[in-house]
Amino acid sequence: MSTFVQQVLNGLAWGSVYALIALGYTMVYGVLKLINFAHGEVYMMGAMAGYYVGRWAQKAELPMPLRLPVTLLGAMAACAVLGFLIERFAYRPLRQANRLSVLITAIGVSLLLQNGGQLVFGADPKYFPQVLSYSEVVNTGGVVLSNIQLVIMVTAVALMAALNLFVQKTRSGRAMRAVANDKAAAQLVGISVDRIISLTFVIGSVLAAAAGVLVGLSNPKVDPLMGIMPGLKAFVAAVLGGIGNIPGAMLGGRAARAGRDAGLGDRPLDLP
Amino acid sequence: MKTRVFGAVRVVAIGLALALAANAVMGSAARADDIRIGQYVSLTGTTATFGQSMNKGVTMAIDETNSAGGLLGKKITLITEDDQSKPEEAKTAAIKLIKQQRVVALLGEIASSRSLAAAPEAQRAGIPMVTPASTNPKVTQVGDYIFRTCFIDPFQGSTMAKFAHDTLKANQVAILKDVKNDYSVGLAEFFEKTFTGLGGQVVATESYSEGDTEFRAVLTAIRSKNPQAIYVPGYYTEVGLIARQARELGLKVPLLGGDGWDSEKTLEIGGDAVNGSYYTNHLSAEDPSPVVQGFIQKFKAKHGEVPDAMAVLGYDAGRILIDAIKRAGSTDGAKIRDALAQTKDFPGVSGSITIDADRNSKKNIVVLKIEGGKVKFQTSIAP
Numbered sequence: 001m002s003t004f005v006q007q008v009l010n011g012l013a014w015g016s017v018y019a020l021i022a023l024g025y026t027m028v029y030g031v032l033k034l035i036n037f038a039h040g041e042v043y044m045m046g047a048m049a050g051y052y053v054g055r056w057a058q059k060a061e062l063p064m065p066l067r068l069p070v071t072l073l074g075a076m077a078a079c080a081v082l083g084f085l086i087e088r089f090a091y092r093p094l095r096q097a098n099r100l101s102v103l104i105t106a107i108g109v110s111l112l113l114q115n116g117g118q119l120v121f122g123a124d125p126k127y128f129p130q131v132l133s134y135s136e137v138v139n140t141g142g143v144v145l146s147n148i149q150l151v152i153m154v155t156a157v158a159l160m161a162a163l164n165l166f167v168q169k170t171r172s173g174r175a176m177r178a179v180a181n182d183k184a185a186a187q188l189v190g191i192s193v194d195r196i197i198s199l200t201f202v203i204g205s206v207l208a209a210a211a212g213v214l215v216g217l218s219n220p221k222v223d224p225l226m227g228i229m230p231g232l233k234a235f236v237a238a239v240l241g242g243i244g245n246i247p248g249a250m251l252g253g254r255a256a257r258a259g260r261d262a263g264l265g266d267r268p269l270d271l272p
Numbered sequence: 273m274k275t276r277v278f279g280a281v282r283v284v285a286i287g288l289a290l291a292l293a294a295n296a297v298m299g300s301a302a303r304a305d306d307i308r309i310g311q312y313v314s315l316t317g318t319t320a321t322f323g324q325s326m327n328k329g330v331t332m333a334i335d336e337t338n339s340a341g342g343l344l345g346k347k348i349t350l351i352t353e354d355d356q357s358k359p360e361e362a363k364t365a366a367i368k369l370i371k372q373q374r375v376v377a378l379l380g381e382i383a384s385s386r387s388l389a390a391a392p393e394a395q396r397a398g399i400p401m402v403t404p405a406s407t408n409p410k411v412t413q414v415g416d417y418i419f420r421t422c423f424i425d426p427f428q429g430s431t432m433a434k435f436a437h438d439t440l441k442a443n444q445v446a447i448l449k450d451v452k453n454d455y456s457v458g459l460a461e462f463f464e465k466t467f468t469g470l471g472g473q474v475v476a477t478e479s480y481s482e483g484d485t486e487f488r489a490v491l492t493a494i495r496s497k498n499p500q501a502i503y504v505p506g507y508y509t510e511v512g513l514i515a516r517q518a519r520e521l522g523l524k525v526p527l528l529g530g531d532g533w534d535s536e537k538t539l540e541i542g543g544d545a546v547n548g549s550y551y552t553n554h555l556s557a558e559d560p561s562p563v564v565q566g567f568i569q570k571f572k573a574k575h576g577e578v579p580d581a582m583a584v585l586g587y588d589a590g591r592i593l594i595d596a597i598k599r600a601g602s603t604d605g606a607k608i609r610d611a612l613a614q615t616k617d618f619p620g621v622s623g624s625i626t627i628d629a630d631r632n633s634k635k636n637i638v639v640l641k642i643e644g645g646k647v648k649f650q651t652s653i654a655p
Contacts, residue, residue, distance in 0.1 A: 003496045006521070007492055007493075014486050014488070118317075122320075123324075124321050124324075125509055127537075127541050134520070142495075142522075144520065146520055215485065219516075220513070220516070221513050221541045223318075223509075225317065225483070228483070
C-alpha cells in the first residue's frame with residue numbers, strides 16, 4: 001500500500017512537469033495547427049537559464065526564501081524572449097507556407113537549440129544550484145513527500161489556474177480563443193492575429209521555463225539535450241488530452257505519469 | 273510539387289557526389305609524409321566527458337611521439353570525428369575516417385554500444401581498431417582487427433559481486449540497469465551470475481533508459497524489496513541522480529557500480545548522496561606508483577585537471593597503437609594487426625598490458641569507495 005501511495009505521489013509531482021510542458025504544445029497547436037517540436041528545447045533553455053540565475057542568486061547571497069522565486073522569474077523572462085524570437089524569426093515568415101515546411105522548420109529550430117546549446121553551455125551535464133534546501137514534509141509509514149515535490153505541484157497548479165483565468169476572463173484570452181477557432185474571422189473582427197500568436201508562444205515558453213526550473217530543483221542535472229525525451233513525452237500527454245485542449249493537457253500530463261508509476265511501477269515501459 | 277522535390281533531391285545528390293569525389297581524390301593524394309590515425313569519440317552528447325577525456329589522452333600520446341621525432345620518420349596526423357554519443361553516428365564517423373580520410377588505424381570508442389556499431393566497418397575495411405575502454409566482451413568478437421586495452425565485463429561484474437558478497441556481507445541485492453545499453457546489460461548479467469553463484473540473491477531487477485532523470489518509480493519498487501545494496505552498472509550521467517533520489521526515498525544502502533561511473537560529474541551531481549558507494553575502475557588516482565603519478569603531473573600541467581580513467585586509457589591505447597606501427601615498420605593494416613596481437617608486457621600507465629588470443633587485455637582491476645566527496649582506493653584485484 002505504501003508503495004502504491006508513494007508511486008502516485010511521485011507520479012503527480014513529475015506529471016505536473018509534463019502538464020506544464022504539454023500546455024505549450026497544446027496552445028500553439030490550438031492557434032497555429034503546428035506541432036512545435038522546438039518546445040522541448042525551450043524547456044531545456046528554461047532549465048539552463050535557471051542554472052545561471054540560480055548560481056547568481058547563490059553568489060549574490062540572496063536570502064534563501066527569495067532564491068527560488070528569483071530563479072523561476074529569471075528563467076521565465078529569458079524564455080519569454082526566446083519564445084518571442086523563435087516565433088518572430090522562424091515561424092512568422094512561413095505563415096502562408098504549407099504546413100510541412102513549418103513542421104520541418106520546427107525540427108530545425110529544435111536541432112539548432114540542441115547543438116547550439118552544446119556549443120554555448122558545453123555538452124557535459126551541470127549540477128543545478130539548490131535554491132531550495134531539501135526537507136521532508138511527510139515521512140510516515142514508508143511514504144515520503146519532499147518540500148520540492150510539494151513546490152512542484154503547488155507551482156504547477158498555480159500557473160495553470162492563472163492560465164485558465166487568462167484564457168477565460170481577459171480580452172487577450174478571448175482573442176486567443178477566437179484565433180484558435182477561426183483565424184480569418186478573428187482578423188475580420190479586428191483582432192491582430194500576429195500579436196496573439198506571439199503572445200501564445202510567449203505564454204507557452206514561460207510555462208516550459210517554469211517546468212525546466214522545477215525539474216532542475218528536483219532532479220538537479222541539466223544539460224543541452226535534456227529537452228528531447230520530456231518534449232516527446234509531453235507531446236504524448238498533449239495528444240492524450242486532445243491536442244488543442246488546455247484542460248486536457250493539464251490532466252493528460254498527470255494521468256499519464258501517475259498511471260504509469262502506480263500501475264506499471266514494477267515494469268516501467270517506455271511510456272510517458 | 274513532386275517533381276520539384278525530386279529535382280531538389282537530385283541537385284543535392286549530385287552536389288554530394290561531387291563533394292565526395294573531390295574529397296576522395298584529395299584524401300588519396302594526401303601528403304605522403306604523414307601517418308593518419310583516426311579517432312571517433314563522443315565530444316558532445318549524453319556522455320561527452322568520456323570522449324573529451326579520451327581525446328585529451330590520445331592527443332597527448334600523439335603529441336609526445338611527434339615531438340620526439342615522429343613515427344617511421346613521419347609525423348602522425350590525428351583526425352577526430354565527433355559521434356555525438358550516438359551509435360549510428362559512431363558508425364558513420366568510422367566510415368568517414370576509413371573511406372574519406374584514409375586513416376591507417378582507428379581509435380575508439382569508450383562506450384561499448386558505439387564500439388560495436390563501428391567495429392564491423394573497421395573489420396570489413398581491414399583497418400585495425402583499438403578501443404581504450406569498451407569492456408563488453410562482444411566488441412572484440414567482431415573480428416581479428418579489433419583490439420582493446422582494458423579488461424572485460426565478466427571480470428568487472430564478478431569482481432563487484434565478490435566484493436559485495438565477501439566484503440560488504442550482502443546477501444540480497446537489487447540491480448538497476450540501463451536497458452538500452454550493451455555495457456550496462458552485460459555487466460548486470462555477469463554480476464548476477466557470480467552473485468547468485470556465491471549463494472546471494474537478486475531480489476529486484478529494474479531498468480531505465482539513458483537520458484532519464486526521474487527514477488523515483490523504479491527506486492520505490494526496489495525499496496519495497498529491502499535490498500542490502502543496489503548494483504547500478506550505468507554511466508555517470510544518471511548515477512548522481514539515482515543516488516540522490518534513492519536517499520530521498522529513504523534507501524540508505526550502498527550503491528555499487530562499474531567504470532561507467534568514472535567522471536567528476538558523479539561526485540558533482542551526486543553530492544552527499546553518493547558517499548558510501550563503491551565502484552570498479554581501471555586505476556586509482558591515488559596509486560603511488562611513479563608511472564601513474566608522473567602521468568598525472570604531466571596531464572595536470574597541460575590540462576589543469578586530474579585525469580580520469582578514460583584519459584589514461586586513451587593515452588595508453590594511443591601509445592600501444594603507435595608502438596605496434598613502429599614494430600610493424602609499415603602502415604599496412606594486416607601488419608599493424610599482427611604487431612598489435614603480439615603486444616606483450618607493454619608498460620602502460622593503467623598497468624602492464626598484454627594482448628591475449630581474444631584480443632583483450634588482462635589487467636588488474638581496482639575497487640574504489642566514494643567517501644566525503646572524494647574517491648578513495650579500496651582494493652586491487654588481479655585477474
